Amino acid sequence: MNVRKKGLFCVVEGMDGAGKTTALQVLSDWIQGAVPVVEEARSAVDRLRSRTVVFLREPTSLETGLEIRKRLSSDEPTEFREWIRLFRADREVNLQTFVRPSLSRGEIVVQDRYLYSTAAYQGAFADIGPKGVLAEFADFPRPDLLIFLDIDEKTAFARMQARSGDREVFERPDRWRRIRDAYREVLPASAVIIDAALPVQVVAGQVAATLAKAGDD
Numbered sequence: 742m743n744v745r746k747k748g749l750f751c752v753v754e755g756m757d758g759a760g761k762t763t764a765l766q767v768l769s770d771w772i773q774g775a776v777p778v779v780e781e782a783r784s785a786v787d788r789l790r791s792r793t794v795v796f797l798r799e800p801t802s803l804e805t806g807l808e809i810r811k812r813l814s815s816d817e818p819t820e821f822r823e824w825i826r827l828f829r830a831d832r833e834v835n836l837q838t839f840v841r842p843s844l845s846r847g848e849i850v851v852q853d854r855y856l857y858s859t860a861a862y863q864g865a866f867a868d869i870g871p872k873g874v875l876a877e878f879a880d881f882p883r884p885d886l887l888i889f890l891d892i893d894e895k896t897a898f899a900r901m902q903a904r905s906g907d908r909e910v911f912e913r914p915d916r917w918r919r920i921r922d923a924y925r926e927v928l929p930a931s932a933v934i935i936d937a938a939l940p941v942q943v944v945a946g947q948v949a950a951t952l953a954k955a956g957d958d
């Protein structure tokens with residue numbers, strides 16, 4: 742008998758410039774067979790290919806996410822409570838539209854950023870702090886697996902400089918450091934930490950291995 746696997750909700754977090762987008766794109770290309778898989782990642786990618794793996798991100802590309810992206814690139818300051826309202830709305834619609842339906846079909850959801858980003862990015866500059874922000878999202882489902890791509894400041898800024906496009910509001914050294922410290926306050930002990938300074942294929946391979954292992958359990 743073919744027993745259907747349970748859905749798995751995986752979240753990838755990290756500072757701007759850690760390489761989340763790049764590593765997850767490489768992993769997606771590997772799974773789809775768009776580019777050859779490096780030898781060390783082959784077994785993990787083969788295991789993931791036996792499942793449906795869905796890649797999501799926050800802010801989303803839905804209307805609620807586009808509104809956020811507009812604010813991120815704007816010089817007009819956005820208030821703390823307004824950020825919370827915007828990220829909450831985008832998260833709710835993402836859960837309802839994509840995450841919950843995928844999980845109920847037994848799929849693996851790999852999502853770039855979730856409520857730990859709000860706790861770190863908004864909590865770093867709020868009176869209630871990162872833990873206070875996290876507590877406001879107590880009614881949101883926790884991920885089954887949380888991966889943190891860990892990067893040092895020097896490498897992150899070198900990468901952001903190399904990346905094309907204008908800087909967003911949180912991509913400034915003073916803010917970046919406060920956000921990194923805020924992440925440290927809220928990351929659960931169960932988070933899997935990956936050294937994001939390694940070459941992208943190594944980072945993507947470690948993400949693949951972590952996901953494949955969680956998917957086997």
Ligand SMILES: Nc1ncnc2c1ncn2[C@@H]1O[C@H](COP(=O)(O)OP(=O)(O)O)[C@@H](O)[C@H]1O
Binds near residue numbers: 755761901941
């Ligand atoms: N492991 C890596 N090694 C070297 N450069 C990388 C690596 N990962 C990402 N980059 C580069 O760093 C920049 C930021 O990466 P990106 O994936 O956009 O980060 P994030 O989504 O975490 O903000 C991009 O120009 C990307 O090509």
Ligand SMILES: Cc1cn([C@H]2C[C@H](O)[C@@H](COP(=O)(O)OP(=O)(O)O)O2)c(=O)[nH]c1=O
Binds near residue numbers: 762828
């Ligand atoms: C999800 C989320 C993101 N953010 C910020 C982090 C990033 O600076 C920005 C956009 O995220 P992201 O798309 O990951 O950035 P990138 O431009 O590197 O692809 O939004 C918050 O401040 N709070 C949140 O809850």
